[in-house]
Amino acid sequence: MARDEVKVCGCHLCWHQCEVRLHVEDGILKHVTGNPNGVTGGGYGCERLAGVPEFHYSSKRLNHPRKRVGKRGSGRWERVTWEEALDDIAARLLAIREESGPEALAKLGGTIHGPADWASWRFFNQWGSPNSFNTGKDCGQANTIVECTMYGWDxxxxxxxxxxxxxxxxxxxxxxxxxxxxxxxxxxxxxxxxxxxxxxxxxxxxxxxxxxxxxxxxxxxxxxxxxxxxxxxxxxxxxxxxxxxxxxxxxxxxxxxxxxxxxxxxxxxxxxxxxxxxxxxxxxxxxxxxxxxxxxxxxxxxxxxxxxxxxxxxxxxxxxxxxxxxxxMTGPLPNQVDWYNAMGWDLLVEHLEHSDRDSVTANRFPVCSKASLTRINGAIKKAWGQGYGCPLYFLYPSSRGIYDAIRYGEPYPIRALFIHAGNPLVTLAGARDCYEALKKVDLLVGMDFFMTPSMALCDYVLPAASWIERPHTMLYWGVSATAIAYEQPLPALYERKDDYWLWKELAHRVGLPYEWPDTLESMYDLILRPSGRTHAQVANSSQYYFESDTGREFERYAKEGRGFGTASGKCELAPSALAACGLDPVPDYVEPPQSRSRTPELAREYPLTLISGSRVRPYWHTSYRELSSLRWRHELPETQMHPETARAFGIVNGDTVLVETPLGSVRQRACVTTAIAPDVVHAEAFWYYPEQPAEDPYLFGVWDSNINAIIPDDYDVCDFAGDHPYRGLLCRIRKAETPLDFERPVFNEFD
Structure with a gap:
């Protein structure tokens, strides 16, 4: 007789973490449904849930550590043990630190593993490098900086x-x-x-x-x-x-x-x-x-x-x-969660105070610098009792700065780079600059679920365990009003490891003198110390979550003399922390870096306005194009254009079109619609093709339809925080001579 079980956990197919039920039969995950009794999601289950069993058991998953044996990007690998990989990585990190300092280590991170690669933040804070980049930079940094300097929290x-x-x-x-x-x-x-x-x-x-x-x-x-x-x-x-x-x-x-x-x-x-x-x-x-x-x-x-x-x-x-x-304003959870201290944010501040180095782009974007970090977070601490949950928003370097430090050694060299829970060749503007840096850096290590274009260039590729294979406490970058604990639903398959395990093992090997509990669950115990309960105790109780007073108390700035988390204790409509960085604290409107009025000569050659970056289901950023159970819903990228625009350029719905900027062109399928203005086009982002060859120069078709290959990342087009200009640039379109020739990708799953 089959033994049926239902495991409750938080889904991480996107960052919303809806509570779901895993339906397991004799240890095999069969299907997933929303949990109507859950704390999050309200029983909602999106179409992505249909792909969860395939995601878990896919033959395309990375299951064992791999080491590059051919030329970088050649697609030649050998299987190694975790111990061999980590020993070599740690030895090379120590050598690089000895020769070039701790700041020579950088990271390009994403969100889909956790969300947030917080364990790497903890490592970088203890190691002493300010060069930890996360896609949160383009996902909310400008908003967060302005809010935290104006209100003292988001x-x-x-x-x-x-x-x-x-x-x-x-x-x-x-x-x-x-x-x-x-x-x-x-x-x-x-x-x-x-x-x-x-x-x-x-x-x-x-x-x-x-x-x-x-x-x-x-x-x-x-x-x-x-x-x-x-x-x-x-x-x-x-x-x-x-x-x-x-x-x-x-x-x-x-x-x-x-x-x-x-x-x-x-x-x-x-x-x-x-x-x-x-x-x-x-x-x-x-x-x-x-x-x-x-x-x-x-x-x-x-x-x-x-x-x-x-x-x-x-x-x-x-x-x-x-x-x-x-x-x-959510505020922290100080009586239940010690996120801020557990991450070691103040250790990084202390290191920066005793170093003559800053993040690699602090001189170009002063609002993201050690001075800005100290100034903004110091004011927040006065009101909230502890710092902002993710103060890296006040420090993040621009990705271009990391690339240039690798390529040119300015303002100092970056020699080791981790790609962690992200796919920067696809997700970030300036993909060509990213490619050149990934090819040149001394040590390149990646950890992910699948072999992606970014992973294909690494020296080591490490297999990541998913949310199905590890315990979890939902913390949302340390800025959530809720913390929810779940036990590990299923054992990890093959040699997949959770992200915390990777950084804990490296921390031990490089001799970081700080507490690194042996397991992810015991790390959660450390974070939950103020509550007096362990992760397992919380996860197994009827009240398996903590909540702040958000939702019950409001206008907390007016209570107990708290005020706002700013230098003045007021809501600063002309933020003093922005003025201290040399910015106009009450900024005028300025035309985007490319427009008919700001760059008229360019507009004559590229007459259309380009929007990109919008999310398209069933995908989440670059994720899940490997899954045939989801890919059929939206097989190829589309560029939306108005019927007038399509007629002007001789394009009909379904044609393959070239979207061109001064940096080059990419191919997408035309979607003719009145939902967009006649002088605007919208090109989908985050596209690569797992069915194409992995080796360089193909890299899963990363140059074919990836709009970020033709969006600039130059310092002078980025905003005050170094964020990329994904929307509002200039482009032109024309019908492509050759159509996308892989319109019916074939996948052999579960083999």
Whole structure:
């Protein structure tokens, strides 16, 4: 008789971590469903769950450590033991540290293993390197820096509240594709009478549900933000009591807003004056929840700063910060979780204080430097009792800086690089620069689920255990209001290891003199010490999670003399920490780095505006194209264009097209639609083809359709924090001479 079991855990097919049930028969995972009794997800189960058994048992999974034996990128490997791999890696790291210092170690990381490769953060903090890069840089760094310098914590993590949120604003986001659980909350709010406002150059699925849709010219969001602020102030719609009692810098904001009349803003953005007025008036009629969006981090030099800044001011002066139904600040969980100290953030600060080195791009982006880290986090500690959960947001180097330090040794050499839970050749702009660096670095180590284009260039490729094969405490980068504990559902197959095990073993081998518990579960015990309970005790109890007072208490800045986590203790609308970095703390709108007005000569050759970076299900960034159970849903990348644009270039729906920028061209399939403006195209990101050859120069087709191969990462096009300009660049299109010739990929799974 078959023995059936149901294992409960948090799914990590994306970063939302919905609680799911694993249905296991005689030890074999058969299928996965949402858990209707779970803390997260509410029983929701997306289409990705159909791919979980294939993901777990796929013949394409990395199952044993591999060492490169041929030329880098040749596709020639030999199987080695974990001990052989780690001993060699550790010996080479020690030699590099002796010759070039601890800062010569860098990392390019992602999110899908955990989420967040937090164990590597812990290692880097103890090792003493500030050159730990995570895709969170392009996923929210600009937002986080502005919020933490203005409010002293972030405010974008909490979903709208049914029955409490009167308005919901989606500004450059499309949750049906990127954040389905939040979308469920948004729809529940609409059922309770909430109004939905969507700002998006595309008529997205979310926009089809909107009560008000604004379609700005891409990357002009900063001008739109200033126009909204102008109306709020001119019509007296702002929260006067909050502004007078708790804000500094309002006079500076008022003076600058005078320049941005609705009429001027309409000319810049293309949004009718009437819609700008309706947006501002509705926002003021709150509570209004601004749903987290990363689009403002993607507009490039000047345009990005104004976008995230004005949106943060709007949230503040309308009184929606730490307001029920608005944008609560989560704060830490100090009585249950010792995340901050367990990560060793202060160890890194101490190292930097005694070093003449900084992150490799601190001179180019001072807001991401050791001085900025100390300044911003010091103010946050005064209000919250401990630092921000992920202070690397105040330090992250730009990826281009890591590449240049590898290639040119400036400002000092980087010689060892880990690619951890990420795929930078596909996910990051400047893919050609990334490629050159990966080919040149002395030591390149990767750890992942599958052989990807980035893994294919490594010296060592290490097999990662997934969320199905390890215990977990959901901590969300240390900025979550909730911590949920789950036991390990199934044993790890083959020689797959959890990420913590890798860094713990390296820490022991290189002699780091700090506590590294033997297992991931015992590491969670360390993190949970303030609660007085072990990970297993929490996971096996009926109350298997911790919650902060977010959701029960609001306006905590006004209680117990806390104030805001800024230097003044106030909500700084002209953040002093930004001014200290040489930035205008009340930034004007600036055109994106490429546009008809800023670069007219380039626009004559490349007349269309390019958007990229939007999420497309069933994938999560670059993940899951190996899975035939999911790939059939969306086999090839698409470039959206308006029918007028398609006619002008002789393109019909389904044609293979070339999308071209000054850096080159990539091929995608044409999707002709009226959901986009005639002078704009949208190209899908994150594409490579697991069915193509692994060896260089193919690298799974990374140069064929990967839009990031033709998006620049030069310092002068990145925004104030070094984020990449994925949206608002210039391009042109034409019909390709040869079609994509692998339109029906064949996979042989479970063999």
């Amino acid at each position: 405010s974008l993590g909490v979903a709208p509240m049914p029955g409490k949120s009167r308005n919901i604003v989606l500004w450059g986001s499309n949750p049906p594709e990127s954040a389905a659980v939040k979308w469920n909350s948004i729809r529940a709010c609409q059922d309770r009478g909430a109004r939905l406002i969507v700002v998006d150059p595309r008529f997205s699925e979310a926009a089809s549900y909107a009560d008000l849709w604004l379609q700005p010219r891409p990357a002009t969001d900063g001008a739109l933000g200033w126009g909204v602020i102008h109306i709020l102030i001119e019509e007296g719609l702002y929260d006067k009591e909050f502004v007078e009692r708790w804000c500094t810098g309002f006079d500076q904001v008022t003076e600058k807003a005078k320049k941005y009349s609705p009429e001027r803003v309409s000319k810049i953005t293309g949004v009718p004056v009437g819609k700008i007025l309706r947006f501002a008036r509705a926002y003021a009629d709150g509570p209004t929840n601004y749903v987290w969006s990363l689009s403002g981090c993607h507009y490039g030099n000047g345009a990005g700063y104004a976008a995230v800044y004005t949106q943060a001011v709007i949230r503040a002066i309308t009184g929606n910060i730490d307001r029920e139904g608005g944008n609560p």
